[in-house]
Amino acid sequence: MDEDPRALTQRLGRWVPGVRAARTYDRSWLRADLIAGVVLAAILVPQGMAYAELAGLPAVTGLYTTIACLVGYALFGPSRVLVLGPDSSISPLILAALTPLVVAGDDPGKAIVLAGMLAILVGLVEIGLGLGKLGFVADLLSKEVQVGYMNGLAVTIIVSQLPKLFGFSTDADGFVEELQEFVTNLNQTHTATLVVGLAVLAVLLIVPRFTRTVPAILIAVVGVTVVSAALGLSDEGVATVGALPQGVPTPEIPWTDLSDVGPLLLAAIGITLVSLTDTIATATSFAARRGDEVEPDQEMVGMGAANITAGLFQGFAISTSGSRTAVAEQSGAKSQLTGLVGAGLVAVLLLFLNGLLTDLPQAALAAVVIVAAFSLSDLDVLRRYLQVRPSALAISLVATAGVILFGVLEGIVVAVVLAILLFFRRNWWPHGEVLGIADGLPGWHSVRANPGAREVPGVVVYRWEAPLIFANAGIFRQQIRHLVRERRPAWVVLQCEAITDVDVTAAEMLEQLDNELNDAGIHMAFAEMRDRLQDLVFRYGLFETLDRDHFYPTLDTAIAAIEAESRDATPPA
Template identity: 35%
Template sequence: MSLAIPPLTGARRLLPILSWLPLYQREWLRADFLAALAVWAIMIPEGMAYAGIVGVPPIMGLYTIVPPLVAYALLGTSRLLVVGPDTATGLISALTVGAIALQGTADFNTLTSTLAVLIGVFFLLFGALRMGWVAAFIPTPVMRGFIEGLVCVTIIGQVPHLLGIGGASGNFLVKLRYLLQHLPDISLAPMLAGLLSLVAMLLLRRFVPRVPSALVVAVSATIIVGLLGGEASGISVVGSLPTGLPHLLMPAFDPRILMELAPGALAIVLVGYAEALGGAKAAALQGGGEIDPNQELVAHGPANILSGLFGGFLVVGSLSKTSVAMAAGARTQVTHLIAAVFCFLTLLLLTPLFRDMPHPALAAIVIAAMLHLSKPDYLRDLFARSRSELALAAVVILGELMLGVLQGIALGVVIALLMLIYRTSHPKGAVLGQLPGTEAYRDVEMHPEALTFPGLLIWRTGGDLFFASIGFFSEGLKGALAASHPPAKHVLLDTGSVNFMDTSGCDALLTIIRELQSQGITFSFARVRDRVRDRMRLGGIEAAVGSANFYERVTDGVRAWQRNAVVRPAITP
């Protein structure tokens, strides 16, 4: 599909739908209509099931569907991304609100909707500030470790519902111990309902993936339990659900409560946005179009605010639901507008049909969704590619299991930031040599065949030179000079990797140059970027070295040194 999007005006930037809707082709309507049925078929049962993760009644899962679908269709830049309830962020919501109110109470439900509004405000604020880059601070191993740990935490929380026994609060180990202690309390009827539902979900996804397995299992389990007498059969059911549309809900705007909700809201925005942006980019690769990261933040704002105001909970872009839409042939966001109409009619007319839906079946839907999220192959691949990043993912997983979900993701982000700081402050400098028969210069440790030049040290800086890295650069350079044989009398600095130099780095580099010049060592530079050259000029480095000693290529610097020193290259012993 190809849409020639006209140039963006102010209105089109605010409402991206104005860019593509005028170009909509009538022949796409059939595909979008059928895809909308598939989206509806997955969002109704999963919305009710995910409400259990968030810790609220199933009806709130239905309230969560319609407003976000409409809001994102109007404001989002992805043609295919589906915004709705989510497992990963849903558990963070439950933990955040659970620290303030008791689950199962009206206060808990109200605060859950309040949290959604607060999340929407943060999304809007970050979008207005054009902070689409924030997702970069969750590296893939941290995100993957977070999801793998979340799979374990969510499943252990749903297994008691699957088996028909009570649950427990606490971390993974506490819930696991509780489950093992209460295995004798399992009743046959709920256990069979849960396990058969789970097996059916897994088999349908494996052998007939195009069938809406969640809807099939939910409807089948509801009919069977209803025929057996509903709750009288010994199986816990959803019970009566209110019919009709939700009323506008005033969030709890108590400043103290908002302050307590804010850390969880920020964590959800960071994690949810990273997940949503990944889903939007994956959809763009298949369906075409361009994604505006900042507009995606803006679009998630009203989606969450409206969900909270209408009695729902948080939403983010979902890759799993988007995959369903794409597999069903969706062409544009018209799919999701039609799906919103179907869900709207469900609220008006069909909620009485869900009265006998068994809780074990809802737990099975959640567990199957979490198993689908798990990607152990990624961890095996990471083991071969980077042990340090595998360790980072493992720390996140263990942090979630032992400390908690929020603590686990926070620990992973903090460690990732520390690793980033370490790497930027420890640039990997290297002695360079010339590859035989070429004008290419490479690290002599990686390329022992590279030629070096007696009396000349070619040193690659390895990264930016600023207050945190200049000390490590100085140690590396002086160490290379001390190890050179015969002792180098000229240093050619390859600064092609230096994009930034602050005043601290400039002053320190000038001090290093003058110190080595006092020892009879001269300096020249190669591949200096214009902005870095300006810094060197203002900082006095150019005057100390001489403007003639700046070269466009390493080869030019080497040839100039050869003309001055009249020496021949030799292979490093």
């Protein structure tokens, strides 16, 4: 029997959110989406071109990428307002991935093919993660590592764009060499180019302080293009974009050598990590303001579809843009129709108005990239880290140094390794506290934080604030031994509320430690251990060593039982 068309549409809508969005579209949104799409297109063009050049690719590929990814995400992305496209945090990674694979004498189109294949690989990785419901990979970079990486990326981007802003070029490879060559070649500065670049930079930085009704980038790009054409700046040696190729490319698989796939795949993993981290954070932020729910796994699929579409149309890897999403939202966007309108207008530019930006100076694009780099950096949070947790500041600065000194792709590796080491550090050497009873405060509290807190005579109550696993079992044993030598108690009571796991190594350590304490006349008891962990301890066979009666639901019942047992053991006078 044929399936009900409505049921088929609903099922299709679960896999292709764009179908669901079209079916439930409210016609009253149309005017707002059209207006927002026009405003959005005004920033899609200059940013797309600027970030393409940042990736080492022809400016027009940024426009191809913009069109393709917006259409791909509109079909498969779940968010109603998220705007995707070329991004300042992704473009340097693309450049770093392509540079070793493109050598002198290669076909100029090879970089475009490699970038397209890289975008497809990124898309496949993202779709695989989404279908596998592995959204948690976006959490692999801790906040302090993310901040450090982005700050390093901002510094690297700014330095890379300074030569273009000053009107000359360098052949440097790496941050330090780039900076040295820039300083060395300052005598080659083209004054007219520098004046143009600084003027655009000033507009981009100053206008938003007074108004956000009209995007500063639109004012800057239109203004500098008109001035450039009127004054004939290209005749004065100011490099301009020139006429763009007319039309849009047809879809084509960007075939490349098999030997290139390995390096590209490694780069794709790094790009995926950065892109998804940014995407989930941006999607969560805008969804919270609109009262929507975030679908992390579907976001991955939507991002993957957008990347694959971009790769098929001579584009490159993309990410979510917080600034473009904010512009769309502020302009009244209601749905992904806004992005489709923006993509359509970019296509119109390529099809019929490809000479419109001929006189746009390259220095203006450099200024756009530099301002975008400013938005990547976050110095205020570093000051907060210094005040609340200096170790977080140190980790963030190390991540920054990794990007600056080793490169953006290598910086990703440094950032991930730092995040993993940070995780192990917090579980390898976790915090532990001796607890006591503080006057005027209910419950049990840290003796160190509350100097007036009273300990129960003959009892050490110790709170372990991490899973008890192989990595920290030795530290735990050392701390218990230290407390026993220092206080010489008759009982050690372990408060287990924060313990979420006990692995085989830790179980064996507990058995040995209990035997050791028993030989010294000291008993061990456990309070507030989860039922699941008590069952685990039973399966480990530890109840043959640990007294089953010394597991208590609360600290108060444990202390009461110990005091009662002590009274029973004390002979009458």
